Amino acid sequence: MMVLANFYWGWLLGAVLLGFAAGWISVVQHGPGLSKNAAMGVGGVTAVLIGLSLARIVPGRFGYWLDLFLVMIATYLVGCGIGAWLRYRVVARQMRGG
Template sequence: MMALANFYWGWLLGSLLLGFAAGWISVVQRGTGLSNNAAMGIGGVAAVLVGLSLARIVPGRAGYWLDLFLVMIAAYLVGCAIGSWLRYWVVARQMQGS
């Protein structure tokens, strides 16, 4: 995993910044979200992919790309969460000042 971070640090940083930008510019929606079946399906697929990565079942280049995919998705989601939280904090602060 450290080899991925050392070699692809620029791509990981780009994924984090892209997630930050997406979280910042996206409109916060208080909708219903995913249905329970869809959420369980997505969670199941994510659990299987993480399990395959941790168990090192996928050999060679495919396993390497699976690990990189999971790390980049995680960096993107962390960036989305930070950008969305910061946007909410800034907007809430502006609403208090008005």
């Protein structure tokens, strides 16, 4: 994983910044979200992919791509969380008048 961080640091920074922007914007949009079945499916696929990565079952180039995909998605989601949290804090502060 450190090889990914050292070699793709620019791409990881871009993923965090893109996630931050998406998180900042998405607070304004209030959609219905995923259904329970869809959330279970997404969680199951995520668990399988993480399990494949940790067990090192996928060899070679495809295993490398799987690891890179998981790291990029994780950094994007961290950026989304930070952007949404910061937007909430800024909007809440403006609504309170302080």
